[in-house]
Amino acid sequence: MANSPAGRPPPGAIDCDIHPAVPYTRALLPYLDDYWREHILRRGLERENLEPSSYPANAAINGRPDWHLPSGPPGSSLAAMQTHLLDRLQPKHAICNVIHGAQVMLSEDLSAALCRAINNWIRAEWLDRDPRLRASIVVPPHSADLAVEEIERLAPDHRFVQVLLLSMAELPLGRRQNWPIYKAAAAHGLPIGIHAGSSFRHPPSAGGWPSYYLEDYVSQSQGFQASVNSLVSEGVFVKFPDLKVVLIESGVTWLPASLWRLDKTWRGVRAEVPWLEEQPTETVRRHVRLTLQPFDAPPSEPQLRTLLEQLGSDRMLLFSSDYPHWHYDGDDALPSGLSTELIQRICVENPLETYSRLKETPQ
Amino acid sequence: MTRHVVASVADIPPGGRKIVTVKGREIGIFRIGDDFHGLINRCPHQGAPLCLGEIVSRLVAPSPGDYRLTRPGEMIRCPWHCWEFDIRTGQSLCDPHSVQARAFDVAVEDGKTLVEGPFVAESVQVTVEEAYVVVTL
Numbered sequence: 001m002a003n004s005p006a007g008r009p010p011p012g013a014i015d016c017d018i019h020p021a022v023p024y025t026r027a028l029l030p031y032l033d034d035y036w037r038e039h040i041l042r043r044g045l046e047r048e049n050l051e052p053s054s055y056p057a058n059a060a061i062n063g064r065p066d067w068h069l070p071s072g073p074p075g076s077s078l079a080a081m082q083t084h085l086l087d088r089l090q091p092k093h094a095i096c097n098v099i100h101g102a103q104v105m106l107s108e109d110l111s112a113a114l115c116r117a118i119n120n121w122i123r124a125e126w127l128d129r130d131p132r133l134r135a136s137i138v139v140p141p142h143s144a145d146l147a148v149e150e151i152e153r154l155a156p157d158h159r160f161v162q163v164l165l166l167s168m169a170e171l172p173l174g175r176r177q178n179w180p181i182y183k184a185a186a187a188h189g190l191p192i193g194i195h196a197g198s199s200f201r202h203p204p205s206a207g208g209w210p211s212y213y214l215e216d217y218v219s220q221s222q223g224f225q226a227s228v229n230s231l232v233s234e235g236v237f238v239k240f241p242d243l244k245v246v247l248i249e250s251g252v253t254w255l256p257a258s259l260w261r262l263d264k265t266w267r268g269v270r271a272e273v274p275w276l277e278e279q280p281t282e283t284v285r286r287h288v289r290l291t292l293q294p295f296d297a298p299p300s301e302p303q304l305r306t307l308l309e310q311l312g313s314d315r316m317l318l319f320s321s322d323y324p325h326w327h328y329d330g331d332d333a334l335p336s337g338l339s340t341e342l343i344q345r346i347c348v349e350n351p352l353e354t355y356s357r358l359k360e361t362p363q
Numbered sequence: 364m365t366r367h368v369v370a371s372v373a374d375i376p377p378g379g380r381k382i383v384t385v386k387g388r389e390i391g392i393f394r395i396g397d398d399f400h401g402l403i404n405r406c407p408h409q410g411a412p413l414c415l416g417e418i419v420s421r422l423v424a425p426s427p428g429d430y431r432l433t434r435p436g437e438m439i440r441c442p443w444h445c446w447e448f449d450i451r452t453g454q455s456l457c458d459p460h461s462v463q464a465r466a467f468d469v470a471v472e473d474g475k476t477l478v479e480g481p482f483v484a485e486s487v488q489v490t491v492e493e494a495y496v497v498v499t500l
Binding site for chain 1: 419422423424425426427428429430431444445446447456457458
């Protein structure tokens with residue numbers, strides 16, 4: 001079977017990770033309730049951009065050169081995004097994942113207020129204006145109670161297809177304090193999206209604070225490994241057997257080696273976690289999905305084939321462009337070296353199996 | 364197949380074990396209540412002396428935090444890498460269908476039946492008054 005060169009996704013593709021950006025904090029003021037609008041104005045927070053420091057919008061790597069905008073951060077214009085992405089690649093749907101300082105704030109209440117505003121904003125200014133778009137529910141991750149309130153508020157709108165968390169929070173993601181979030185998500189058929197990023201309560205590297213973005217970005221895979229290990233070990237998938245987790249911008253190549261080690265170690269310490277009756281790899285293959293871009297593919301096609309074999313499942317990868325970040329040129333959003341069958345699975349079938357709400361026609 | 368008398372019943376108290384050698388093979392004889400079981404003294408993983416490991420229970424949890432101790436004293440934990448095996452069957456817990464320690468048929472027979480023969484008893488004195496642990500191999 002010949003493998004495809006880099007290219008466009010097939011018809012019906014679903015782009016599982018695009019990043020609309022809040023253009024400036026003032027844009028959220030109409031979407032805040034009265035109390036929190038005044039709170040933000042009194043503190044002068046509307047003059048701050050509240051962008052997480054991991055991905056400064058104007059850093060060259062965080063926006064493809066031909067996708068830069070005359071004003072505002074890349075990804076902040078729906079019209080530009082339609083021109084750059086939706087009208088060119090013509091995905092059936094694209095899932096909006098907003099990454100914003102609201103998700104990492106220390107104040108749980110301010111975090112919740114801004115997350116509500118972001119969700120209202122994405123619904124009014126993006127979802128209502130382009131029927132191809134879907135979105136993740138942004139929640140205050142450090143308050144399970146408030147996160148659940150927000151999930152319950154928005155779950156009836158089936159254009160919201162996922163709940164978004166960051167991989168490195170105050171606690172490992174599998175801890176029971178987070179379970180109300182998973183319970184609510186599972187009850188509504190919403191996967192948990194875990195995006196690269198940290199709330200910086202801890203160093204993003206297990207060894208301490210890095211000096212450079214290079215270290216920070218590469219260390220993200222440690223955060224994802226810790227998240228997967230925690231979710232599996234704490235028994236989240238035993239407790240919530242219908243829950244799916246999507247690792248977003250995690251890269252892929254670290255996963256097989258991490259799972260080999262997880263399986264091997266589980267054999268000797270299984271009695272610590274008696275709820276894990278099966279090899280962790282089996283659990284992960286059933287419950288965990290990964291978005292494609294940025295794809296950390298090995299240098300040659302034979303090596304890529306080996307990696308895909310090691311992954312051991314064609315159900316795990318989900319197509320993503322990661323718009324407006326720069327991972328490909330032209331319209332060649334798919335990396336080279338994938339078989340036609342796998343491309344179809346990655347672009348169409350896997351997203352539909354993961355996000356059951358995408359099979360519906362929302363009212 | 365030959366019957367090998369490897370111990371008298373009184374040699375192995377409930378919960379106890381004895382390592383014996385039959386036809387050059389080391390076999391662990393375990394007593395669970397009044398049942399006797401035999402396992403090869405060689406872990407299928409990397410050859411450790413499996414039967415010298417700790418005798419443990421099977422810890423289970425139908426759901427996280429719902430802890431249950433089951434089958435007390437019916438598992439053996441390999442002394443090297445801590446893989447757990449079912450003493451009754453030799454099946455591993457981690458991979459019961461492909462990782463198995465060889466299990467041997469072990470029976471208890473009265474001395475008065477045994478003396479009618481044939482049997483092999485290299486290190487056990489057989490008398491009609493006692494009961495014996497017999498491995499058929």
